[in-house]
Amino acid sequence: MAVATAEKRREGMILVKVWEPTVRVTHWLLFLSITTLCITGYLIGNPTFSSPQEAAKTFTFGTIRFLHFAAAYVLLATFLIRLYWGFVGNRYARWSTLLPITGKRWRAIWKEVLDLALPKGKFRVYTGHSPLANVFYVLVYLAVLFSLVSGFTMYGAAHYTPFWRTISAWGLALFGNNLNTVHFWHHWLLWFFILFFLMHLYLVIYTIVVSRTTEIDTMISGYKFVVEETLSEEAE
Template sequence: MERVISERVYVWQLPVRLYHWINALCVAALAVTGYLIGRPLAVQSAAEASYSYWFGQIRFIHFVAAFIFFFNFLFRIYWGFAGNKFAQWRNFIIHRKSQVQEAVDVLKIDILQTQSKPLESVGHNSLAGFTYFITFLVFLFQCITGFGMYAAMSDSWLPHMFAWIVPLMGGDFAVRQWHHVMMWFFIIFSIIHVYLVFYHDYVEGRGIISSMAGGWKFIEKKK
């Protein structure tokens, strides 16, 4: 009787895992506060404004999370050059024929469910990597539009580096609108992302969920 022998591979380095969880917390905080900023709760109140500051606090959380998100994102870009082969920027851009083939395979396995052979890649599969590349573009868009709006109420140089987006998009209204629309990208992405991780863990049995905690994955040992 043939048994599958697994091998432990250290895939996600500590900085990658830290980045992932800080990013997850920031995105969650940003989406919740962002939604509330766009659509505040309907409180019927007889209070005077001087007694409370809850909306100000929600905005404050949004801004703090945004700064953490931004620098965390910059760090991840740096780690795309400094990290191990699984963290390298090459994983995120489809530029080889084999990556195209793998993306097609992933579509067949994940979506169409017509194929069930195990994937070659140990880190991000090429389609996942590319999806993360698109999220990076959205990160960038959210940083530019967010800081662009923030610049109007700030004297610090960092937000002002992004102030050019406002005239480019024709005014604050459009900037805010698109910043808000992209929030939904994060929400939809999170639903699919979390599901797919569970799915892969379930069908592949490589420990993909725990890999983002401990860094190790299991792969079939080659004979």
């Protein structure tokens, strides 16, 4: 049961606190770091700028790679915090809520897919994430984990201390001991994140427009309007 602390009500809806500060901060850190990583990552894979001046006077590509690595460390820290918060946070943030581990959850996912494909009548808004969103967020965290592992394997390959040697040897073992295979899969993740970003943005706007229950600043303020019946249903 969500803590219905706020008094604010609107057309049979109640304002509840859903997202804790940790969840909100990690959400925006994920957004910023992944955006930086995607842009710099694309440029690393497809450098399109060749300046003809002396190599000693310019460090363009080096700077881009530096930004990529710096953002990767931010992503790593954010990922670890969010991973931990999935065990201690409120029910909307927990892994036990996000993972599609029961048949009931899979049926809810299917129902939501149908609702999206055949939009009619009232659109249900969940207090936390919707069942379909839960699945995709788990996929996103898996993709983040995969990109961190493959990324730091490549990073470690260029850093010749015993620590990084060990890290990259472990990572390489996961990819058939071939660094080029690591590059290949790491590159593919870029497109996963771009596709996810498009759909995520669309579905957030869709939910706002269709349901009129939630607001764009939910991930900033942490509060969300929820239909009272939904709250009591979810509490069961």
